[in-house]
Amino acid sequence: MKQIDLVIVGGGPAGMSAAVAAYDSGVKSILILERDAHLGGILQQCIHNGFGLHRFGEELTGPEYAWRYEQQVLERNIPYLLNTMVLDISPEKVVTATNSEEGVFQIQAKAVILAMGCRERSKGALNIAGTRPSGIFSAGTAQKYVNLKGYMPGKNVVILGSGDIGLIMARRMTLEGAKVHAVCELMPYSGGLARNIEQCLNDFGIPLRLSHTVVEIHGKERLEGVTIAKVDENRRPIPETREYIPCDTLLLSVGLIPENELSKTAGVQLDRVTSGAVVDQDRQTAVEGIFACGNVLHVHDLVDYVSEEAEIAGKSAVAYIQGLTAERTDIPLTTDGKIRYTVPQRITQKKDVTVFFRVADVYRNVTIRVSDGDRVIYSKKKLKVAPGEMESITLRPDQFADAKALSFALEVK
Amino acid sequence: MVRELTCIVCPKGCQLRVELEDGAVKSVTGHTCPRGLQYANDECIHPMRTVTSTVRATDGRVVPVKTDRTIPKETMFACMKLINATVIELPVSVGQILLPDLLGTGANLVATANME
Numbered sequence: 001m002k003q004i005d006l007v008i009v010g011g012g013p014a015g016m017s018a019a020v021a022a023y024d025s026g027v028k029s030i031l032i033l034e035r036d037a038h039l040g041g042i043l044q045q046c047i048h049n050g051f052g053l054h055r056f057g058e059e060l061t062g063p064e065y066a067w068r069y070e071q072q073v074l075e076r077n078i079p080y081l082l083n084t085m086v087l088d089i090s091p092e093k094v095v096t097a098t099n100s101e102e103g104v105f106q107i108q109a110k111a112v113i114l115a116m117g118c119r120e121r122s123k124g125a126l127n128i129a130g131t132r133p134s135g136i137f138s139a140g141t142a143q144k145y146v147n148l149k150g151y152m153p154g155k156n157v158v159i160l161g162s163g164d165i166g167l168i169m170a171r172r173m174t175l176e177g178a179k180v181h182a183v184c185e186l187m188p189y190s191g192g193l194a195r196n197i198e199q200c201l202n203d204f205g206i207p208l209r210l211s212h213t214v215v216e217i218h219g220k221e222r223l224e225g226v227t228i229a230k231v232d233e234n235r236r237p238i239p240e241t242r243e244y245i246p247c248d249t250l251l252l253s254v255g256l257i258p259e260n261e262l263s264k265t266a267g268v269q270l271d272r273v274t275s276g277a278v279v280d281q282d283r284q285t286a287v288e289g290i291f292a293c294g295n296v297l298h299v300h301d302l303v304d305y306v307s308e309e310a311e312i313a314g315k316s317a318v319a320y321i322q323g324l325t326a327e328r329t330d331i332p333l334t335t336d337g338k339i340r341y342t343v344p345q346r347i348t349q350k351k352d353v354t355v356f357f358r359v360a361d362v363y364r365n366v367t368i369r370v371s372d373g374d375r376v377i378y379s380k381k382k383l384k385v386a387p388g389e390m391e392s393i394t395l396r397p398d399q400f401a402d403a404k405a406l407s408f409a410l411e412v413k
Numbered sequence: 414m415v416r417e418l419t420c421i422v423c424p425k426g427c428q429l430r431v432e433l434e435d436g437a438v439k440s441v442t443g444h445t446c447p448r449g450l451q452y453a454n455d456e457c458i459h460p461m462r463t464v465t466s467t468v469r470a471t472d473g474r475v476v477p478v479k480t481d482r483t484i485p486k487e488t489m490f491a492c493m494k495l496i497n498a499t500v501i502e503l504p505v506s507v508g509q510i511l512l513p514d515l516l517g518t519g520a521n522l523v524a525t526a527n528m529e
Contacts (some may be wrong), residue, residue, distance in 0.1 A: 150475035194426030
């Protein structure tokens with residue numbers, strides 16, 4: 001069996017950034033396995049700008065951001081295999097993969113980094129009443145058709161869900177000549193970035209219908225229209241608010257799910273809230289030597305943060321391979337519900353730890369408080385927090401050194 | 414007159430408040446960086462946007478493109494028309510100018526990916 005120090009599953013922004021960081025930290029025996037025909041992952045179809053402000057100090061498009069990292073991979077001659085599908089990862093870090101040139105093959109790795117990204121929540125998961133005609137796409141599928149294949153999926157569009165991909169596609173379809181009649185959002189707030197509401201909807205006069213959902217799909221062969229309705233505070237549709245909108249295309253932008261089938265075969269423990277692995281500050285999973293980073297770990301708002309997280313995983317994988325660790329500890333991080341989750345979920349070494357977290361609702365004038373029992377070890381005030389925007393704080397070892405457990409809470413005035 | 418804006422310069426999306434007098438910007442609050450201040454001024458006097466799209470290549474595939482600087486917002490659809498009327502020869506590389514000085518805006522249309 002082929003022996004490789006570090007196998008990275010996925011050649012998107014997380015995989016490439018992890019590979020570069022690992023290489024620069026001293027491990028040269030690396031292999032990236034990518035199932036698509038090129039490196040870059042989903043960035044290749046995200047042709048809009050807005051990437052890279054944190055990493056590169058300039059505004060790049062998705063393909064340009066991917067190219068920056070691809071160049072770094074190429075400059076270092078880091079090996080990668082394209083059109084290669086990983087079938088299985090064992091807890092002993094044997095990676096089974098396949099491609100059309102080598103058939104099925106196995107690699108014994110010393111460490112594995114999971115960087116498989118995420119996929120879109122599908123229509124099946126939504127249970128909308130009515131028929132099942134053509135013309136219903138996930139926003140990402142429509143994005144692929146328009147931006148990579150040069151093919152418009154429809155002319156009259158309704159978008160369900162106000163995640164960033166849906167907002168970006170509202171603008172993209174409009175620029176290409178389609179009429180976007182509405183973006184319906186079940187929640188009373190958008191899950192997308194404020195700037196995207198502004199530049200993708202407001203710029204084109206596209207209405208954002210908050211607290212609205214699609215309750216029925218119409219049409220036999222092709223979609224002919226949708227019925228939308230306002231929802232009450234329990235998110236149940238209000239019958240008297242039903243409204244028919246004729247359209248030939250419905251795009252769904254209703255959330256992303258980390259793609260963790262391989263993590264499960266490896267015996268990695270998953271977090272029920274993030275649907276990603278439970279990790280420590282090094283992004284190491286509960287299986288020693290298996291790390292996770294990027295959208296497979298938790299869904300990020302910005303690729304810049306994916307790259308940053310992947311660097312942590314890359315460097316930590318090298319430290320693991322070389323047997324280097326800081327002083328050990330074991331502190332679980334818990335949340336109060338208003339804070340939905342933290343990444344990492346455990347602190348296992350005494351060093352500076354940046355904890356990322358997301359909140360459950362829009363809250364104003366809050367205090368973020370981290371405590372060990374009754375002892376508050378950290379607190380910070382914020383004017384506004386929202387589910388669509390990931391927050392982070394950095395803790396020093398002298399703050400948490402003797403802690404049994406750290407609870408993350410949000411105090412709302 | 415007071416205008417409330419959401420800054421689009423970065424993902425932070427600061428809420429800006431612009432005080433206008435006789436069509437001129439009198440004061441801006443809510444921004445957290447100099448670029449936000451610039452955006453507030455531009456947005457009230459002459460809104461500018463970056464356009465990203467694709468251009469057809471002779472082999473039928475599409476190449477991702479962008480304007481290499483912002484263009485007046487009202488010229489977006491005219492630029493799209495020009496972009497969609499263009500067919501280019503491959504190969505192209507990142508940053509290559511495909512259409513210079515789009516509609517006299519001073520912005521070039523450049524490729525954002527390598528394609529052979």
